[in-house]
Amino acid sequence: MANLQPVLLSGGSGTRLWPLSREAYPKQFLPLAGDDTMVQATWRRVATLADRAPIVVANEDHRFLVAEQLRQVDAPVPAIILEPVGRNTAPAIAAAALQAMAKGEDPLLLVLPSDHVVRDVAGFQHAVRDAMPAAEQGALVTFGIIPDAPETGFGYIQADAGEGLRKVLRFVEKPDADTAQAYLQEGGYYWNSGMFLFRASRFLEELAQFRPDIVAAVRAAHAGARHDGDFIRLDKDAFASSPSDSIDYAVMEKTSHAMVLPVDIGWNDVGSWSALWDVADRDGEGNAYHGDVIAVDTRNSYAYAQRLVALVGVDDIVVVETDDAVLVARKDRVQDVKLVVAQLKKEQRSQAVLHREVHRPWGSYDSVDNGARHQVKRIKVKPGAALSLQMHHHRAEHWIVVCGTAKVTRGEETLLLSENESTYIPLGVKHRLENPGKVPLELIEVQSGSYLGEDDIVRFEDVYGRSE
Structure with a gap:
């Protein structure tokens, strides 16, 4: 599709899947759900939809990782926009929109986080094709995931009644368990996937209406960018002057042109070790393993091993072993791994940032x-x-x-x-x-x-x- 421009967002702080993920090597660069790393799998998911090289927005420290991993899967040479500082998704997407329009074009931007799992690739591609006509006509489309559980780790989107693509009524913050259960029973609520489709100019127009300060800062940063081969180095001072805001807060919750297409595509944001257990193949006792693992009288557990790891008589735990750190946690407490990373950073220990x-x-x-x-x-x-x-x-x-x-x-x-x-x-x-x-x-x-x-x-x- 000549008018479709893939945009891969490759940020991330490397905290939620510690110790395998680190600040200098976050989860999009890891092969967590197959042989490909997650950024490679994201590109393969869209490669047959578009005849354009991707635009990637990445942390400057990750520039060579992005370039090398995409080269390994024969992706066309990407334009890699380097953020000198993190400013969340609204400025990142604005920079991608300006880059997409730099040669006088105005393509549809298919904006994808590069660290999500999508099991049904054909279903995902079909949904993109279904959403394109509305995006061509000026809608800002997001893809809502049909929920199968009262999940409290995701934001929700309430959609207008009907079938297929429909108007967004509201975005909802991550709910408590009772509220999430009520959403599931009521229907019409979908998980916020963070995937979007819209024309580049339309996104900038809507962003300028609600956050002109972001647009002004990013325009200045892009205008002052230095081109270093395939890397586009945004002007540091200008980009740092941009407020930090997500696309949801800056645009999608305010615009009257937001639409949502509910999809059931085997999506997971792999935001924790328990989420990775959810998408992994499991044995008859509910265990999922990666690497050399022996389990005796063990149930509903996950182990990631770089050396031999043995589990004996345990249930509902996560064990992750790397060259320089080991995590052992109850499966229902793995979200608290961020507290470990915070302590490592406070103590200025290298394991927060680097692998061995x-x-x-x-x-x-x-x-x-x-x-x-x-x-x-x-x-x-x-x-x-x-x-x-x-x-x-x-x-x-x-x-x-x-x-x-x-x-x-x-x-x-x-x-x-x-x-x-x-x-x-x-x-x-x-x-x-x-x-x-x-x-x-x-x-x-x-x-x-x-x-x-x-x-x-x-x-x-x-x-x-x-x-x-």
Whole structure:
């Protein structure tokens, strides 16, 4: 559909599915409901509907993750709008609308959070097609999920009587259990999915009517944006001046042009570990597992394991094991994991933000051992990628190639190292690591020195724009 512009919202703070999700690696980048990550699955869901590359609105810190994960599923090169600060969905969608209209077009925007599960892809695509005529005529369409339980974790939309697409009567905040039960019995109430369809210009018109301050700030941020390859870096000062507001509060609850299409498409926002249990395949005892899990006399539980995890004689619990943290919680208390993350942030502990394996645009590094004056990392460099030309004031490094070929710049020397070969980088010497081959490069790095922090890096040249 030439007139349909997919917009993928890729924000997120990485708190609700901790410890698997982190601030630097939120849930949209994880394969939680299949082989694809959630952002990859979101693109595949719309790929056959539109002949346009997606517009992605993302946190600046996630820019290379978004680009790489979409490249892995052969998505056309996206326009990635980078938010210098988080300002909620209304400014994010306004930036996407301005980008969609930058070349004089006015497409329909299909706005999708990139961290939701939709089991019935065909049903979703059919709903989009059904909603397009109304959106073409100026309606602001949202998709309401037909509820199957008195869910208190979602907002609700009350719709006018009738069938199919109909007028929105009101949006309702997350209700208590009794109110949610009343909504279910009364009918005409639907879960707010956060998915929208409208013409770009119509959204901006309605936003300008109710929140002209947001439109003014985002217009200035987009006009002053810097283009860095596929990345569109919004002007920081202008975007930061925008009020933070959701599309629901800023537009949908106020406009007289909101319509809702009720759908039953196997939707879940995977907002907690219990929600992931809801959408997972379960055994005869109601248990769902990911990884190497042994369960004995266990019922209605969920376990995510990166190593062997054994459950014995437990019911209704969640166990999530990662390289550097373990979560054990009652299934009805998993929403409180955000309190754990808050405490980690208060104590400035790295587990709130980073995994042990840290992803970089060139690959990743995994800190496998450390002590007072040493640290051991497993480093992976993608084919054709290169780290910055850099030096360290406080540490020296030994590199041992495990597989692949390493091109090493060390001072004035250039070395080629193959499997089982090594080199030494003295303290204070300029150096660079590159992978000139066509297969991933893996090496072990042993750091030694008085200070081993990641901020002991002076960059001289960097293809990713990080040089000083």
